[in-house]
Amino acid sequence: MVDPAAGPFLFDTSAEGWLARNASADVVRWLYAYLGLHQFSVSAVTVTERIRGYGMLWRRSDPGARGRIEVARIAYLSQLGNVLPVDSAVAVVAGEIIALIPEAPTPPRRSHRLAESRQERLARWRFDGLIAATALVAGIPLVHNNASDFEAIRSAIERSPERFPGLGPLELIRCSLLA
Amino acid sequence: MPRKQAALKRRTTLTLPSDSLLQAQKIAHSRQVNLSTVISEVVAAGLRLESARHRRNQILENYRTAFTGFSGDELAILDGVILEPVGAGRR
Numbered sequence: 001m002v003d004p005a006a007g008p009f010l011f012d013t014s015a016e017g018w019l020a021r022n023a024s025a026d027v028v029r030w031l032y033a034y035l036g037l038h039q040f041s042v043s044a045v046t047v048t049e050r051i052r053g054y055g056m057l058w059r060r061s062d063p064g065a066r067g068r069i070e071v072a073r074i075a076y077l078s079q080l081g082n083v084l085p086v087d088s089a090v091a092v093v094a095g096e097i098i099a100l101i102p103e104a105p106t107p108p109r110r111s112h113r114l115a116e117s118r119q120e121r122l123a124r125w126r127f128d129g130l131i132a133a134t135a136l137v138a139g140i141p142l143v144h145n146n147a148s149d150f151e152a153i154r155s156a157i158e159r160s161p162e163r164f165p166g167l168g169p170l171e172l173i174r175c176s177l178l179a
Numbered sequence: 180m181p182r183k184q185a186a187l188k189r190r191t192t193l194t195l196p197s198d199s200l201l202q203a204q205k206i207a208h209s210r211q212v213n214l215s216t217v218i219s220e221v222v223a224a225g226l227r228l229e230s231a232r233h234r235r236n237q238i239l240e241n242y243r244t245a246f247t248g249f250s251g252d253e254l255a256i257l258d259g260v261i262l263e264p265v266g267a268g269r270r
């Protein structure tokens with residue numbers, strides 16, 4: 001278990017989703033304790049990914065289902081805590097990360113009848129680079145639910161410390177280890 | 180420099196448990212302040228805790244609303260994984 005007092009942490013998009021919909025009593029207790037000590041921090045990129053997701057679902061839905069999606073979107077926006085911006089420092093560090101690993105280390109996602117396009121996978125990989133850069137610049141651990149991608153970034157930063165002067169290492173915490 | 184404005188005060192009558200009152204009196208005596216000061220501080224701290232508890236519950240409730248009622252594929256889209264029917268998009 002990770003002590004909530006060890007925060008603050010930056011939560012990756014999928015880690016935020018994992019925590020928010022996890023019904024395990026241990027996870028809910030952990031989140032409750034964490035919120036008593038820190039604001040919930042996410043990158044502005046996470047807000048972009050999330051709102052884009054609500055927007056896409058809204059457009060794909062029947063008019064009758066759109067109200068439910070809008071309620072969910074407003075609930076998400078109502079609880080936003082600390083949103084870390086993509087400023088010039090984050091942009092520079094993210095550029096270095098993306099240059100070091102131009103292609104996503106894992107293939108596009110697939111489900112039963114659906115698949116992620118290569119373009120979407122690349123966009124998501126670049127978003128991950130921006131999120132990792134945000135944690136690195138803020139100097140706080142990144143809680144994630146995507147070990148393959150973020151471990152690849154962490155290793156690349158360790159192999160090329162000269163590209164990240166005064167920064168790092170990138171501290172990673174897998175969300176399943178929180179509670 | 181602007182002076183901090185003193186909080187408005189009102190006199191009231193409270194019924195408190197004897198042991199709590201005794202404890203507060205002991206604290207007031209040891210700190211050489213009056214009982215009202217101690218009770219005010221305790222009430223302010225309690226109200227801050229209550230407000231924080233309310234805020235936490237509100238965040239958790241909003242999170243539940245934000246992610247409830249979606250399928251697995253829809254939740255993936257909310258997490259930034261944009262899935263399309265196979266063969267529908269440019270590959």
